[in-house]
Amino acid sequence: MHTRSLYGRLVDPVIYIALIGLALITVYPFIYVLIASVSEPVYVMKHQGLLFWPVGFTLKAYGYVFDNPMILTGYRNTLFYVLVGTSVNMLMTSLGAYSLSRRYIKAGSFIMLMIVFTMFFSGGLIPSYLNVKSLGLQDSIWALIIPSAINTFNLIVMRTAFRGVPDSMEESAKIDGANDFVILFRIFIPLILPLFTVIILFYLVQHWNSWFPAMIYLRTRELYPVQLILREILIASSTDTMTSGSATAMDSEQIGETIKYATIMVVCLPIICVYPFLQKYFTKGIMVGAVKE
Template sequence: MMIILCFITMYPFLYVLFASLSDPARVAMHRGLLLIPLGFTLEAYKAVLDNPMISTGYQNTIFYVVAGTAVNLLMTAIGAYALSRRNVYFKDFIMFAIVFTMVFHGGLIPTYLVVGNLGLLNTPWALIIPGAISTFNLIIMRTAFQQVPISLEESARMDGANDFTILFRVIIPLSMPVIAVMVLWYAVGHWNSYFSALIYLRDRELYPLQLILREILVNNNTDSMMTGASTLDKIDVGETIKYATIIVSTLPILVLYPFLQKYFVKGIMIGAIKE
């Protein structure tokens, strides 16, 4: 049963992989399951990697992932630390106000107006600053920080440590599983995000990879990758280019995940248990 479930789960990705490596004409005529590549060619990948917008999108996305995840972790950790301390005034009300935003929020237009009034439109920071803290991740990290023994904080204060020293040298090193989970969630969120870029960015040089992928898949914009091909060839090759683009945009996350997998379940359990 598990083998069947694994096959069902993996088959869509395997289909895309096999189709991207197959002969375009044979893929266009094929119907039904695709269990092996139909022929073998890397022309689709060559066309994708030769597209300057793909390389620009990759560079932009890497910046958004690295800078965005760093900002996310810093802001979430500071907020979670403050809300997990026992001597903070009005923390229950503040926590209620934060959780309230998970159910009720201003919506797209007020958010767009705020981003515009802050001068962030058509800048990379429009994709980083507005979503600096995820409420759900803040709750998980706060719960994890609450489980660190209070005696460690008291000992650090007796040695002259301030709050920032306690956070970065005591709390965070003891909470690395949940930190690893936050890195994975925030990084994957930035990598897969395209709607914010669609709303806030106008300069194509700032587009992330997923927005380029959207143009290729949704708008069927593959002509720039197939110069010199006939109309029929463009239709056939265009399909394999779409599959190759999906593989190219998905591969980095698939490579990253195994290194963080060992922390994933442990981090979720730490953040899910309430004293």
Template structure:
């Protein structure tokens, strides 16, 4: 056995303490919101300081949240934006990355320069709004999907990953009569599943958390995503519609716990998705970031 020096053991201990502390600082805000949402509303209103466990066990806030039709409609809209938007993102990013990763493609370097240029300079909000309006997508679901169909940063990651695949595989497939679509969907993408999983996570989280584009482009409330409903509840304090039948003296306390419960309801699904993709995360980013 190799005997570790005192300095090495000290470093490992300090590193462990630091990581534990960092984990606590990262996790505690979520636990604070969770404990507050499950606590007695009157106690939450009077609270000043930290929460280490729920005070009582009260699910009334969650019942009121799920009874609110706006929350359910927002959930359905957000699921649509996440599923359809992410599918389109993966398709467009894969097509672009595959084309720009092939050696024989003409003008790929100037095209890549123009794509990277958009990461530093963009037209801005007003030209984008005018474009969406002129395309007839204003106040429609597509206004949240089409303009963000592809991310330049994610395109670069996927392109670099595709470049690491041996050219001999593509040549062998072409000898067997495969075209570019067959090579992409039956060879390149299956060999790049770690980076595809990372792209699904990046795009999915982006769509789930998106609210600004909805605030700008949508006017019809039935199209609002969940995060825009959450913004109304937290910022404009619009919890009155959820408290029908609640006594006047109880409205203010239950209104506070409704805010915490809404945050949990809006955050939990994407947190549950992460463990299934986490094992691909580091590998996918590294494959897409380093070209051997």
């Protein structure tokens, strides 16, 4: 007992130090972007090595970001895609998971097998594009919502959780005259609410971070989500229009770097602020969906 206690006293500090170091390594890139976004562009360009505090505090980069009309338009579009898209996702996933979780549904296992098959094999990008185009969804907001209405993994997890609800509860509800919609929305979903919340977060983050489908299906810039605008700024370095007429070429290049950092912060902060409020549901929610049949 004494040896184990001594071993624990020696090893625990090492574990804590390693975990703290890992956490700092993980968080530091975000801290660097935050500090660089509020620093003077000329000092950021000259600075080498790690950055732990602002070098010449200024909010000039954020001024340029919020003066860019495409950022605000992208935010508006992204909020629409997140709210409407997540609502469609949860409705379709709930209906599909509930239907496939009922053991009396004929061919339910075969249908589930076909759905799982899509996790490993798909038609690819070109058939998907042709499918969206043939449906008349190209260059439409619905091109980012309808094709991704159900995520197979989330469907499987929710179906497994529904399978864990006792059949007696469904039978009792039907005796009282409840139909399938009442059973789903007033009995099943409240019973798996932690998992339901986790899947909402999964879909929400998926829509918030999505940019590739918009790049493929959209041609009208006024429909772009903010992540696609961010990609243009980071990859294509399209910050010239944000600083034109207000800076020299050298100043424009310097502040263009801090504009990139500021844009990253503006795009990432909302989802970072939402996450802590839903984090408490993660452990319980995942455990609910992990029950084996």
